[in-house]
Amino acid sequence: VAQQNDKELQKLLNEFHYADIAEILDELDLEAAMYVIKLLDSEMTSDIIMELDEDNREKVLKNLSAKEIAEEIEELDTDDAADIIAELPEERQQEVISHIEDEDHKAEIKELLAYDEDTAGGLMAKELVKVYETWTVAGCLRRIRGQAKDVTRVHSIYVVDKQNKLIGRLSLKDLIVAKSDQKIADIYISNVDSVNVHDEAEDVARVMQKYDLEAIPVVDNNQKLLGRITIDDIVDVMKEEAEKDYQLAAGITSDVEADDSIWELTKARLPWLLIGMFGGIGAATIITNFQTVMKDYAILLCFVPLIQATAGNVGVQSSAIVVQGLANDTIKGEILKRLFKEFVLGLVNGVAIAFVAIIISHFFFKTEYLVSLTIGAALITVIIIAALIGTFIPIFLDKRGVDPAVATGPFITTSNDIFGILLYFLIAKLILGF
């Protein structure tokens, strides 16, 4: 790039896969990236732009005119085209759309832009191969040759009736194996899974994964065929979901990466640290309110970290299992039954941990008999309560339509810290009688 040897670079880059070029461009500075993009033809650059990191894509698009973007868009499938336009600022969207020359493509992209990006409509592409039930196999193959040019990969051929209602599917294999004078109506498979255009992306992912589908047709409320979703888009949805849940559990909001700027990373991390800080201030308030402890039982304060760490760990474990179960749709049955199970589990773990802790505190720290008892009793109680809170809150949020993943990580840890320390001192008061 440095030497600006256009011809050779062009030749070299044409040998690469667009995903590899995108990866290289992500590493280059904007000027060099723009230089490479202008060098290649739009068939390749449109795919490259699609594969760029979102931040870099935004910068590259800013440096292209509306007409140039429209040219890239013409090369893309409708779903990718709509995604890119949706990323542009409002005014530019209209400008770019007005530059698209292919009227059909333009209308389809406009249609897709109307759907919420987290629904089946936001994921689907208009490109698909469809046949009418009245056609013959030979006629079908002829027409498919025409339709298939626009479709990168033919997964399934969708069979529709005269009203464009989805009635079945066929694979290319079925067509090839069939005799050429057979009617489609006689050979199609009427058992076809489909999703509604307003279904949530996560639900589409679940259906496709459960039935091992590689493409699924999208229909409207009247069963009319609108588009199709392919597994590669679903893989991206699944990955984003998993990463989002993981980051929420770790106390990071918004989708950041290790290479983002310090400012981006601070915005994603600092709010959660503040939550934790206010939790810590809350704990300090509780402790200062137990004056007797601070004067006569300072030894109890030494075990605050133990109580706190245990409460935090148990809460995170319980909430993670529930959040994962909710995501996989395996959490069924009554909430009371689940809480009872968590109670028993907490009791088992609590007794085990308390037993070890009492022995250690008694022999190693030589604490008084009643102090050891306090620590043990507090551990059992705290583990049970933390497990119940960790289980209850995600289920509760899910029932209220809130993403349960927000209730993992620092959120659950902080609330359990405060509850844990309060319980610890209340139990101490009870047992030690101050």
Place this chain on the structure above:
Amino acid sequence: VAQQNDKELQKLLNEFHYADIAEILDELDLEAAMYVIKLLDSEMTSDIIMELDEDNREKVLKNLSAKEIAEEIEELDTDDAADIIAELPEERQQEVISHIEDEDHKAEIKELLAYDEDTAGGLMAKELVKVYETWTVAGCLRRIRGQAKDVTRVHSIYVVDKQNKLIGRLSLKDLIVAKSDQKIADIYISNVDSVNVHDEAEDVARVMQKYDLEAIPVVDNNQKLLGRITIDDIVDVMKEEAEKDYQLAAGITSDVEADDSIWELTKARLPWLLIGMFGGIGAATIITNFQTVMKDYAILLCFVPLIQATAGNVGVQSSAIVVQGLANDTIKGEILKRLFKEFVLGLVNGVAIAFVAIIISHFFFKTEYLVSLTIGAALITVIIIAALIGTFIPIFLDKRGVDPAVATGPFITTSNDIFGILLYFLIAKLILGF
């Protein structure tokens, strides 16, 4: 099921998708599940068994004779067949294999069983459609009709030379669009991605996702075509990976679900709680060693939870970002540069948190000037150190070939707790001069 009305139940179940029946059977007790399985024919039950929960599948297989299992296996693709056999106890594996009647199928399954399950070889299926470069399009279509019967979904047609070396690919679409007297050698696409049979499953997933592939051929060291991997298996790999990382971050080992037994859940959770407990005991040891604090500066003890929560949260945030970056292969460049960035980030976050904490402790808790300073200085130091530890340990483990995900969750929290509290008291000693 209760009424044992065979005929009607049979009719009813034949309407369902096998994945739905598997879901129903997962809810039933073993006796009822076995009853349903015996009722249906093996073409359907083999798919159902494949979709069952692993625990339930084990139970069902225990209740089938080796011959019955072999019959189910005959209906499955080689990759699924090998997976099921691999789950059986050693002695039964041989017995089941000996009952497989189709010699080709038997040989292929045996071959697959030899590969490590976490490699491309462990994921691939032997079923694929391949053509020789010397064939014509018409001859090709004829032979594909034969081969395709055994292949559930034709993704790509692989083109090989006389030595069975992979030289290219073709889609069914290309074949249909081509003229029937053309030679394969003239129309195939020579640019074909493939993976080595010994490549790790995670790397295969990364390649397929990067290039948006739906199937990838698997070759040996001599480029000979051995099998192919389809995206549905990769989706499962990705999902398992994500769930495992999530559980490790939450302090849960081994793949457990909300519905597992209390014993299973305890086994997965208790070890991590013990780690946390020993961390708490370590913290208690540190505190008791600072006798002066306990006597004269008991107010400092009130802020231990604040220090501890902050250290824990920062460590988890840093390690999560690194672990995710390592999983996505986006962590490049020098480790020192990354640690420096984390240092600056820690400094920024630390100053912000310390500022708020000093104000609150001064005005709300009316702490002495020097005590407030101690808390603020400790927070900044602890945040920086926790960020560095959280960044360094996963990268270090990854370089040593250990899964960096083990260094998230309770592991990082516990070590940061101890470091944090130790630093807090050392800084107190320095500032307050005791």
